[in-house]
Amino acid sequence: MEGTIDTNSIDNGLRKTKVYRHGTKEYLDMTDSEVRAYAEHIRTVIPREVAFDINGNIYKQLRDGVVLTHFLNHLKKDLISLRSITTNVDMEKQNGVFEASTNLANVLRCAKRIGVVTVNIGPEDILYENRVLILGLLWQLVKMSVTNVSKIMDRPELVNLLKDSENLFDITTGNPEDILLRWINYHLENAHKSEYVANLKNLIIYKVEGQHEDFMAHVPKKCTNFGADLRDSKIYLLVLKQVAGSHITDEAFLKAYIEQDNFKRAENVIKFAEELDCKKFITSEAITMGDTRLNFLFMATIFNTYIGLSKSTSNDVESMRSQIDSLQQEKEKMAEKIKRLQERLENYSDEGKQINDLKKLHEDNIEARKEIYNKALVEHNKTLEDFSNDILMYSDKLGYVYNNEENLSPKDKIMFTVNALTNELEKLRIDNRDLRQMNIIINEIYMKLEKKIEEHIADKKPARKGCLDIFFCK
Incomplete structure (x- = not known):
């Protein structure tokens, strides 16, 4: 992988939620853009008969758990039996909240089974519209949906991304972020060998009148994250030109690239994406703000639509699929081993706690026994002392015979x-x-x-x- 991923910003929330809308003093809530993007995706994958209006209050429509149930079944077929949920929940009725809570508890339990982290969220958080926690849950589910649909880990074209001494195991055992970054950097490397980038460099060398030299001098070679590195849209333009060059002319690319305003350059990216029918999740504001979640989802959409890698022959594909299947089986075995080790670790922890409890109980018993023993010892010593005194008294009474019988045992x-x-x-x-x-x-x-x-x-x-x-x- 080229560089490192900003996983904190990807997994742990937005860095800034409110920004000025470009060219105005009007505030734009980025969380609204994020939940809107998730809702648009959910609407396209759940059954049409399921009531879900992306123009309405998204959080409110998730309260009964029905939409989330269908979305989970999209991720894994028949994960939740529809007979186990109440579909017509009326929140105005007395038992409506109970029915919704039951549905949501089932949703979270099944989500956990497919790898969704649900540690900090409960049914009540969705029921009472906790926006931060709901966004975190939706992000995980949508990310899983996008990466499953694009099958990032299973594309045979990934063989083109292998470097010297590498095999498929080196890249397919990573996570989707690693694959996407490797894919982006592969195209950036090839872009620097292209004619249109050479033309861009010539423009820089000759210092075209009216252009800002420092601005044009930067042609990125590597991408290390889905936030700050994408804010100026240059990497997006280079990747789009590489994967869909026949749809984007050199002139259109150069014009968009040398644009001095970041927001306008981002608008050109959106325009190209619409023309290529891969504009999903993203907005100009999300790009310029460096929204890591939406940038990742948009880049995954480009990957799925225009991977830009040459396909191998049928024999190569079959060989790759065989390798991938073998690696997948090995991965599953390793995951099972890890699961067993975690269970053993939990058992050891429980046993350790029991041992500590028994040790404490044993120590308490020892102290109690010591106290009883000490009391008994005092009484015993007193008895011996009394007995000794009695012996002395009676020995005095026995007189000379007892005291002078030295040969007696x-x-x-x-x-x-x-x-x-x-x-x-x-x-x-x-x-x-x-x-x-x-x-x-x-x-x-x-x-x-x-x-x-x-x-x-x-x-x-x-x-x-x-x-x-x-x-x-x-």
Whole structure:
């Protein structure tokens, strides 16, 4: 490819939307020209019975999704089943907005399937006439339509554009912009070898009276974009003369080329295009403003109508078609591989997220377990400390025998301690039994005492005996 393409201006919107109409102080909205150009193209490819007035409000007519549905079916046959959409949407009725939204959602979903970027646009943007987003969508669809119709990538004449050591794969695997720029530069290179450009250079050398030398001295050799490089219309004139020289005389070409006013020179381009029946999408204002979208579409139309490349023999064509088919299959395989890799990448991303979530959950569990473990460890240490204190206490009770049995193993010492503790517990149980028996005796004594007191009170007899006799003698 010769140079680089200004893809930002092609894909991301217009650089300037309002300009003065040439020769007046009247404003001209370039977005109106753009949507008008798209509408004219759409009208020519959708069925005639579909209601679509290019002189009316284009945005409003797209709200129900019907026109867009038919346009998508033009791009790919039966992409959307007409039975799946509501064709007679009445926006004044209660369910009209819902029906339109359903149609538009279907349109965007199917558009995405054929490669249209729909990231920033939703049904509501079309429904409520978001001009910027609608223009972006129409641009993609119309561009796809024009390049599909002209079959830029499949023309056998493209073999003429190959350079040394190049093959069809080098140019057919690119994008339509690359092909068009290569095609333009091919004709510019040949134009510099032509007689009419030589005559133009002679005019420059002899400095024709009344002509501006600096203006004529510039005969472009390369085109690198569809914006600024085309604003003075010179490349258009050179390309049109190359591809349709029999329809444009040298005199008419030279007269148009040496015109000093860019707008008038652009008008000559429009005039030639009308005569050649390839005037589509473009206006003089679009050329002089460097509208990349409309310039691209117009240049693609010229390519489709007057490619200006010699055709190969039937054998060469068949060989080229075979190569193109082979390359197309390889391209599709590569696209499928890329799709699978993207899916794997998405899966890896999902798995990575799950792993991170599990890792965080695991870390949280570890922290919780650490806390539980630390608490248990503190309690365990306290239990060991209490047990150690108990051992020391009982070892003191065991006295000399335990402390001086140096030949005992730790196990024997533990067993010794356990036996000693068992003996101590048995002693405690015996002492406890004795205490219970003593308690029973004391209770019996108290019961007898209470009985004697009650008898004494009942008899009301004076006490003549000793105090003990009162309680124990009858």
